[in-house]
Amino acid sequence: MARVWMRMLKMMMLFSGLFVSMNPKQAISGLIISSIGNQYALNASAARDLCEHLGLTIASKAQVAEAQKHSLETCRFGWIDEQIAVVPRVQAKSNCGSGKTGVVVWHANPSTKFEVFYISLGVFSLLEMSILLRRPGSSWGFVGLLKGLTSVLVLIQTFVKSVTSMLTICF
Numbered sequence: 001m002a003r004v005w006m007r008m009l010k011m012m013m014l015f016s017g018l019f020v021s022m023n024p025k026q027a028i029s030g031l032i033i034s035s036i037g038n039q040y041a042l043n044a045s046a047a048r049d050l051c052e053h054l055g056l057t058i059a060s061k062a063q064v065a066e067a068q069k070h071s072l073e074t075c076r077f078g079w080i081d082e083q084i085a086v087v088p089r090v091q092a093k094s095n096c097g098s099g100k101t102g103v104v105v106w107h108a109n110p111s112t113k114f115e116v117f118y119i120s121l122g123v124f125s126l127l128e129m130s131i132l133l134r135r136p137g138s139s140w141g142f143v144g145l146l147k148g149l150t151s152v153l154v155l156i157q158t159f160v161k162s163v164t165s166m167l168t169i170c171f
Contacts, residue, residue, distance in 0.1 A: 031059050031067040033078045033115050040077070040113040047079035047116035059117040064088055065103045077106055078115040085114045 034050070036042065042050060051058040060081045064072075068088035075096040077085040085106040089097040097104035108114070 031063055031072060031117055031119055033074055033076060033117050040115060042079065042116050043113055044079050044083045044110035047114070050116060051118050056118040059119050061086065061103060061105075063119055064117055068103055076115050077108075078117040080117050083110055084108070085112070086117070 036050075048058055050056075058079070058081045059067075061084070064080055064086055065088075068090065071090055072088045073090040074088060075093070077087045080086055085108050087097045087104045087106075089101045089104055092099050092101050
């Protein structure tokens with residue numbers, strides 16, 4: 001019964017923007033930055049726990065670097081698997097990442113609060129990858145549209161399987 005409640009809680013948290021905010025506009029290579037509320041709220045262990053409880057994988061430095069090479073840029077530090085905080089920067093800004101580019105590292109105390117970078121492998125990843133990777137000024141085109149529709153159909157199929165699985169456990 002505890003498993004049922006945990007799954008229901010995960011679903012509620014995933015589909016409710018009340019608890020965890022995700023920045024899907026920054027989704028590149030399946031990498032998302034997430035936080036609780038508008039301020040930094042997660043220390044290193046809370047960031048890892050959040051990812052584990054939501055069935056997500058906390059990103060490694062290599063994964064953040066790969067996404068940064070594909071134009072992921074933010075001005076918010078996030079925890080990664082190596083228990084360091086990073087901010088991916090494409091363009092240098094004096095008030096973001098000390099004016100550096102690349103994956104800017106901050107070896108902060110693990111109790112310091114930041115956001116968390118994760119690799120989306122769950123229900124959201126299909127939608128993020130198909131719809132949210134669109135960059136400003138770009139157009140879908142026919143191939144992009146087909147990929148988007150295919151991914152949305154797979155998303156629906158995955159969601160239906162998850163709900164069916166939960167109902168099977170409940171009854």
